[in-house]
Amino acid sequence: MGELNRGGNLNRRNFLKNFGVASLGTLALFNESENAESGPIRSSYFSYRFKTFSPNDIIKVGMIGTVGHTGTILNDLPKVRGTKLAAYSNHNNRKLRNAEGIRRYDEYEEMLEKEELDVVGVCLPYYQNATASIAVAKKKIHIITEKPVATNMKDFNALLDAVIKNKVRLTALLGMRLAPPYQAIYKAVKEGKIGEPILATAQKSYKFGKSRPEFYKVSETYGGTIPWVGIHCIDYIHYTTNLNFTEVLAFQGNKDHPDYQGFEDYAGILLRMSNGGTAMINIDYLRPETAPTHGDDRLRISGSEGVIETKDLGARVELITSSEKPYNVPLPEGKSFFADFIAELRGEGEHILTPEEPFEMTRVGLLAHQAAVQNKTIKL
Numbered sequence: 001m002g003e004l005n006r007g008g009n010l011n012r013r014n015f016l017k018n019f020g021v022a023s024l025g026t027l028a029l030f031n032e033s034e035n036a037e038s039g040p041i042r043s044s045y046f047s048y049r050f051k052t053f054s055p056n057d058i059i060k061v062g063m064i065g066t067v068g069h070t071g072t073i074l075n076d077l078p079k080v081r082g083t084k085l086a087a088y089s090n091h092n093n094r095k096l097r098n099a100e101g102i103r104r105y106d107e108y109e110e111m112l113e114k115e116e117l118d119v120v121g122v123c124l125p126y127y128q129n130a131t132a133s134i135a136v137a138k139k140k141i142h143i144i145t146e147k148p149v150a151t152n153m154k155d156f157n158a159l160l161d162a163v164i165k166n167k168v169r170l171t172a173l174l175g176m177r178l179a180p181p182y183q184a185i186y187k188a189v190k191e192g193k194i195g196e197p198i199l200a201t202a203q204k205s206y207k208f209g210k211s212r213p214e215f216y217k218v219s220e221t222y223g224g225t226i227p228w229v230g231i232h233c234i235d236y237i238h239y240t241t242n243l244n245f246t247e248v249l250a251f252q253g254n255k256d257h258p259d260y261q262g263f264e265d266y267a268g269i270l271l272r273m274s275n276g277g278t279a280m281i282n283i284d285y286l287r288p289e290t291a292p293t294h295g296d297d298r299l300r301i302s303g304s305e306g307v308i309e310t311k312d313l314g315a316r317v318e319l320i321t322s323s324e325k326p327y328n329v330p331l332p333e334g335k336s337f338f339a340d341f342i343a344e345l346r347g348e349g350e351h352i353l354t355p356e357e358p359f360e361m362t363r364v365g366l367l368a369h370q371a372a373v374q375n376k377t378i379k380l
Helices: 012-019 108-114 126-138 153-165 180-190 225-241 337-345 357-374
Strands: 059-064 083-089 103-105 119-122 142-145 170-172 197-206 245-253 266-273 278-284 295-303 306-311 316-321
Touching (some): 059 108, 126 153, 142 337, 153 357, 170 357, 180 225, 197 225, 225 266, 225 278, 266 357
Parallel strands (some): 059 119, 083 103, 142 170, 197 278
8 A cells, every 4th residue: 555645755743743733642533513413425415417428438537646445446447448547646656657648747736737537536545535536526527536535524524515516426445345245145135035134244354564654643644444444344234235324333442553553453333224233343453464365354144034144255155044055156257346437427327336325334434433432322
C-alpha cells in the first residue's frame, strides 16, 4: 500500500501541530450531534438521471492516489473496451511515470482543472478521499472511490450533498460482492435454500506486515479499522442476506501494535438485522506472518431451513439444508468490478452497488466505529 506524496509526507509532529492534538490516544471522531438522526440513505435520494455513454464513446479515466485497492481499477482498465487512462495525480507508481499517453500531475486540483475526464478513481489516504471526491463531483465526473467514502460524518454529509447536487454516479471499492464465494452465497440465499436468514457471522483477519503507512498512527487520519476493513463484512452480509441493519454495538482496541496508537488491531461488531436476526463480525490484524495467505475472510449464514458458509479460505462454499446433507455449491466465475461499473455508465446493465449503497455501508461502518469509541449501542 502506497503512502501520501502530496506536498510532503504526513508526519506525526506536523499532524499534531496542525490539529492541536496533544497525544496520539484514540480520539472520538464524532460529536454527539453527529448521530444517526437522519436515518438510512434512501434510493430516492438518487432519483436523478446521470450522464451515460454510448457503446462507441471513449471513457477517459483519471486516477488520484496510490493507496488501497488501485488494482481493482488499473488492472482491469486495459481489458475494458472503450476506456482509457488519461491522467494520474498524487502518485508514486513507477510503472506509470513514463507510461505513454498518461499525463501526470502532482496535485489532483490541477488535473481536474486541465483534463476532460469521465470517471476518476480516488485512492488517497483514507481521510482525504472525501475531499477529493467532492472536488471530482463538482466537475460533474463519475467517481470510483476507496471505501469508506468518508471517515467522519461531516465529510460524509458534504460528499453526499455534492454527489446529489451534481448528479454524478459514485461507487466504492466494495468488490468482494463479485468474488465467487459471495456470489454463490447470494444466489443460494435468494433462491431460498436456507429459508429466512437469521444469524450471519463474518470474519476478516489480516497480516499486519512489517509496517503500515504513517497515517495509520493517528485516529483522525486512519479513520478506524471498522470503517476500513469491517465495511467489507457489513457489505457482504447486507448483500447476501438482502437485509439492512437497525442497531449496532461494537468493541475495538490495540493490544499488539503500540507504535500505531491511532490504529485498532482487533474489533468485534454486533448488528441487529432488519428482520430481527443478528449479524456478528470479527476483524483483526493479528494473522501470523507464517499463514499461507494475507487474509482469511469468512461468511456463515444460518437460516430457518439451512446453513451456508465459506470453507478453505473461500475455495469452497458448503450448504446443508433440512432436506439435504452438506454439499459444495458451484462457484461462478469472478467478475470485474471496474467493468461492471463501466457497463452501467454505458446503459448496459445495473452496477453491483446501487447508488445509495456505498453511502449506506459507510454510514453503518462509521456508526459502528462510533459505538465502539463511545461504548454504547446506536440505533441505525
